[in-house]
Amino acid sequence: MMASASVRDLVGVGIGPANLSLAALAQPLAGLDAVFFEQRRGFEWHPGLLIEGARLQVPFLADLVSLADPTSRWSFLNHLRARERLFPFYFAERPHILRAEYEGYCRWVAERLPSLRFGHQVDAVRWNPRAELFEVDFGQVDAGGGVEALGRVRTRNVVLGVGTEPYVPEPLRPLVGAPEVAVCHAADYLEHRERMLAARHVTVVGAGQSGAEVFLDLLRHRPVGRERLHWVARTEAFAPMEYSKLGLEHFTPDYAGYFHGLEESVRDRLLPSQWRLHKGIDAGTIAAVQEELYRRAVAGGWPDVVLTPGVRVRTAGWLSGSRVELHLEHVEQGVRTCLATDAVVLATGFRERPVGSLLRSLDPYVCRDAAGRPRVDAGYRMVLAREVAATGCAVYVQNGEAHAHGVGAPDLGMTAWRSATILNGVTGGEPYPLPRRTAFTSFGLRERVVPGVPSTRGAAAVALTPLVDGV
Numbered sequence: 525m526m527a528s529a530s531v532r533d534l535v536g537v538g539i540g541p542a543n544l545s546l547a548a549l550a551q552p553l554a555g556l557d558a559v560f561f562e563q564r565r566g567f568e569w570h571p572g573l574l575i576e577g578a579r580l581q582v583p584f585l586a587d588l589v590s591l592a593d594p595t596s597r598w599s600f601l602n603h604l605r606a607r608e609r610l611f612p613f614y615f616a617e618r619p620h621i622l623r624a625e626y627e628g629y630c631r632w633v634a635e636r637l638p639s640l641r642f643g644h645q646v647d648a649v650r651w652n653p654r655a656e657l658f659e660v661d662f663g664q665v666d667a668g669g670g671v672e673a674l675g676r677v678r679t680r681n682v683v684l685g686v687g688t689e690p691y692v693p694e695p696l697r698p699l700v701g702a703p704e705v706a707v708c709h710a711a712d713y714l715e716h717r718e719r720m721l722a723a724r725h726v727t728v729v730g731a732g733q734s735g736a737e738v739f740l741d742l743l744r745h746r747p748v749g750r751e752r753l754h755w756v757a758r759t760e761a762f763a764p765m766e767y768s769k770l771g772l773e774h775f776t777p778d779y780a781g782y783f784h785g786l787e788e789s790v791r792d793r794l795l796p797s798q799w800r801l802h803k804g805i806d807a808g809t810i811a812a813v814q815e816e817l818y819r820r821a822v823a824g825g826w827p828d829v830v831l832t833p834g835v836r837v838r839t840a841g842w843l844s845g846s847r848v849e850l851h852l853e854h855v856e857q858g859v860r861t862c863l864a865t866d867a868v869v870l871a872t873g874f875r876e877r878p879v880g881s882l883l884r885s886l887d888p889y890v891c892r893d894a895a896g897r898p899r900v901d902a903g904y905r906m907v908l909a910r911e912v913a914a915t916g917c918a919v920y921v922q923n924g925e926a927h928a929h930g931v932g933a934p935d936l937g938m939t940a941w942r943s944a945t946i947l948n949g950v951t952g953g954e955p956y957p958l959p960r961r962t963a964f965t966s967f968g969l970r971e972r973v974v975p976g977v978p979s980t981r982g983a984a985a986v987a988l989t990p991l992v993d994g995v
């Protein structure tokens with residue numbers, strides 16, 4: 525193993541939008557020695573779901589930097605300037621940019637930041653009590669996906685930005701990994717698209733944004749009158765994502781601070797009840813589905829599709845040959861049935877990527893909540909044992925802190941602000957001054973003062989009982 529004697533200020537694990545934002549905001553900070561490792565061999569953003577025409581669900585200002593530093597050279601607008609596309613963008617008047625365009629912008633940033641190392645998989649993060657530093661072990665990923673142990677880097681701070689991974693509910697797991705059946709997770713849809721389009725009958729399971737996008741793509745590309753598509757979902761409706769102006773204030777630092785101050789049991793009750801804020805389907809996609817169905821109905825009678833919400837898949841298996849059998853139950857009716865289909869797209873969502881094995885040797889130092897999850901403080905630091913915390917070294921978490929910071933954790937609109945907060949914490953200064961207030965809504969009746977960030981309320985609200993809260 526090749527050992528490096530130098531000590532970094534910051535090592536980032538994973539380069540998705542979260543740590544790419546951090547790397548972009550870290551770049552101009554003279555004297556900050558940061559390096560970022562990504563197991564993929566180049567920047568990619570959910571490549572299996574870059575369906576033609578799919579758009580971001582947030583406006584372009586939720587780029588990697590602008591909501592913390594609109595003057596940054598790494599802004600989306602500066603990317604457009606470099607690409608000589610500012611005027612077309614201005615006239616297009618579409619603040620919700622194409623998903624493929626967002627990926628292209630991120631790649632443009634990634635290709636220009638010298639602190640990024642692609643094809644590097646981080647295997648372990650451990651605490652060295654003698655050196656009072658973290659040690660990060662990494663390997664190099666070859667073209668075939670094999671990993672060769674490569675080196676170790678020592679650092680004062682680690683930032684985990686390992687993102688999410690596809691999730692398949694228990695009853696559907698028997699379908700995964702059987703090559704004879706045409707089954708894929710929506711995360712890999714584009715790789716399997718031709719096979720899905722060619723199948724006699726296709727079923728899409730799940731009615732989040734990715735389920736709707738996959739269903740729409742299949743619908744648009746199968747023959748009129750012979751669509752042979754089923755779309756089933758557990759939710760009681762093909763529900764729109766909440767997008768009201770005040771509802772969006774749940775995706776602000778003010779709300780994250782409020783949520784962080786709640787009791788753990790309240791947070792755990794609240795988070796699943798807020799699913800419509802981020803797990804529904806955006807209204808434009810719902811309209812496009814209805815429009816395509818209507819267009820087909822005009823051309824040739826009712827399209828051959830079945831759209832049924834409120835349906836749970838009880839079990840799944842395959843029949844002789846390559847057909848799949850789904851055992852369904854309509855939750856409200858209590859009716860059970862069996863659906864035979866030739867191909868299935870599992871649009872069953874994503875979950876935070878587990879970091880248990882990565883952090884195994886840190887385990888004795890990690891403070892956990894009642895449910896066994898790492899505690900994360902208001903500044904996105906994992907709460908570590910006093911002996912580590914006293915050294916000023918820290919492990920930060922990006923997009924793995926929904927249990928502590930709420931529904932905004934995976935939202936691109938929070939990315940730049942969270943990166944700036946982390947950089948303020950790592951440097952112990954304020955290279956990125958942050959706004960004291962970010963929402964018109966005053967969440968809660970008592971003010972919570974987040975360490976390191978001045979009061980978030982106007983004068984009237986501050987007259988309420990102030991409550992200073994630690995970790």
Ligand SMILES: Cc1cc2nc3c(=O)[nH]c(=O)nc-3n(C[C@H](O)[C@H](O)[C@H](O)COP(=O)(O)OP(=O)(O)OC[C@H]3O[C@@H](n4cnc5c(N)ncnc54)[C@H](O)[C@@H]3O)c2cc1C
Pocket residue numbers: 537538539540541542543544561562563564569570573579580581582644645646647685686687688734874877882922923934935936937
């Ligand atoms: C299809 C899709 C569309 C979305 N669209 C929107 C949207 O429009 N608006 C919005 O607000 N949110 C959106 N989201 C939610 C969120 O913004 C994205 O999930 C975003 O990619 C999160 O960024 P991230 O950096 O946290 O994680 P990821 O993008 O998942 O990146 C994590 C990276 O870490 C790498 N990694 C993991 N483990 C290791 C390791 N041990 N060593 C090295 N590298 C490692 C992975 O390879 C990966 O590249 C979307 C999510 C999905 C799935």
